[in-house]
Amino acid sequence: MKSIVFLCDGMADYPVSAFDGRTPLDVSRHPNMDKIAEGGLFGLARTVPHGQKPGSDNANLSVFGYDPLVYYTGRSPLEAVNMGIDLAQEDVAYRCNLVTLRGSDNIEECTMGDYSAGEISTEEARELIQAMDKLFRTDKVELYPGVSYRHCLVLRAADTGAQLTPPHDISGKPVRDCLPKGVNGSLLLDMMKRSFALLKDHPVNQKRVAQGKNPANCLWFWGEGRKPALTPFAEKFGVQKGGVISAVDLIRGIGRCAGLEVLPVDGVITGTFETDFDAKAKAAIRAFEEGHQFVYLHMEGPDECGHHRQVQEKVTCIEDIDKKVIGPVMEYLENCGEDYSVLLMPDHPTPLCLMTHVSDPVPFALLSSKYPVDNTGAVFTEYAARATGVMVPRACDLMEKLLG
Numbered sequence: 001m002k003s004i005v006f007l008c009d010g011m012a013d014y015p016v017s018a019f020d021g022r023t024p025l026d027v028s029r030h031p032n033m034d035k036i037a038e039g040g041l042f043g044l045a046r047t048v049p050h051g052q053k054p055g056s057d058n059a060n061l062s063v064f065g066y067d068p069l070v071y072y073t074g075r076s077p078l079e080a081v082n083m084g085i086d087l088a089q090e091d092v093a094y095r096c097n098l099v100t101l102r103g104s105d106n107i108e109e110c111t112m113g114d115y116s117a118g119e120i121s122t123e124e125a126r127e128l129i130q131a132m133d134k135l136f137r138t139d140k141v142e143l144y145p146g147v148s149y150r151h152c153l154v155l156r157a158a159d160t161g162a163q164l165t166p167p168h169d170i171s172g173k174p175v176r177d178c179l180p181k182g183v184n185g186s187l188l189l190d191m192m193k194r195s196f197a198l199l200k201d202h203p204v205n206q207k208r209v210a211q212g213k214n215p216a217n218c219l220w221f222w223g224e225g226r227k228p229a230l231t232p233f234a235e236k237f238g239v240q241k242g243g244v245i246s247a248v249d250l251i252r253g254i255g256r257c258a259g260l261e262v263l264p265v266d267g268v269i270t271g272t273f274e275t276d277f278d279a280k281a282k283a284a285i286r287a288f289e290e291g292h293q294f295v296y297l298h299m300e301g302p303d304e305c306g307h308h309r310q311v312q313e314k315v316t317c318i319e320d321i322d323k324k325v326i327g328p329v330m331e332y333l334e335n336c337g338e339d340y341s342v343l344l345m346p347d348h349p350t351p352l353c354l355m356t357h358v359s360d361p362v363p364f365a366l367l368s369s370k371y372p373v374d375n376t377g378a379v380f381t382e383y384a385a386r387a388t389g390v391m392v393p394r395a396c397d398l399m400e401k402l403l404g
């Protein structure tokens with residue numbers, strides 16, 4: 001038995017005015033997604049429990065089969081684990097974005113210009129983060145460079161309880177009421193203020209401004225948490241050899257915390273709509289050929305398009321995923337001579353009109369070669385999923401169905 005999750009981050013959407021009220025899933029062509037809906041269980045699933053904020057962290061935990069109400073301890077520790085940072089139980093991790101603040105030299109007067117600092121390159125970001133680490137490092141405070149704008153702050157032997165705001169939730173808005181408060185708030189705010197005073201003059205940023213790019217002029221902390229204790233995937237679901245394919249530290253971190261392998265990809269995977277989709281499909285097929293029974297294949301592109309309101313790019317991205325990833329992998333599975341099962345879904349919607357995540361239930365399709373379903377004519381869209389009347393209130397229950 002071979003099983004795969006096609007996780008299309010942020011793919012679900014709301015009606016788009018430029019599409020006469022249709023969604024990107026409505027207007028794009030995705031015959032391979034439709035085929036999964038036609039032959040499987042098709043409906044809506046709730047990935048974000050009531051009372052939690054819609055993040056890729058808790059939503060993906062759900063799809064991995066872990067109830068966020070039991071297992072979720074914050075986003076940053078999952079990323080930190082993937083970055084190879086040793087976290088002790090009493091340590092606290094924070095996501096540290098490099099962001100672009102605009103409008104003033106006084107941080108209180110600024111707006112959030114860009115939560116990704118123009119998708120700054122990993123090399124440029126590393127230089128900036130290392131400079132800031134030099135400035136701030138003590139036996140309690142450590143900054144670690146990650147990928148692009150996504151980095152990590154560790155406070156050793158610290159308390160939790162900071163009030164923080166994800167920067168992608170306040171794009172274009174004043175930051176004044178969203179600066180750190182609560183436990184560790186003054187320490188975090190002080191670091192942000194000092195970074196804002198210094199980063200703008202760093203050679204990396206002077207060059208970026210000269211090239212018309214957004215400068216990475218401030219550190220922004222959010223996503224506080226301690227290391228989660230996930231029951232190993234093998235123990236929970238009886239899958240001995242499973243792996244994760246993703247460009248995103250958070251998703252790889254969930255995989256590692258669950259004891260799954262992070263699978264190599266030959267090609268440049270960027271987590272944007274320009275990522276190398278062919279390479280991801282090949283990596284999944286190779287994993288199955290090498291004896292893996294389970295692959296979690298995560299694609300970040302639709303989410304990034306949602307956050308940046310790239311309307312046409314989101315449509316193209318969905319079509320690329322369908323054609324270049326789902327098509328070839330399905331063809332392999334159909335011809336592999338074994339039973340197989342497939343789960344297709346986003347983690348949460350990232351509506352173009354809002355440019356951020358929402359917690360609405362998402363469409364899912366779960367096809368198993370052992371238990372074929374006849375939904376002939378089904379199309380994988382938000383509307384059609386709702387119209388089936390199928391509602392899975394806890395998306396974490398789907399993994400059992402996929403592997404059972």
Ligand SMILES: [Zn+2]
Nearest residue numbers: 009010056347
């Ligand atoms: Zn997400």
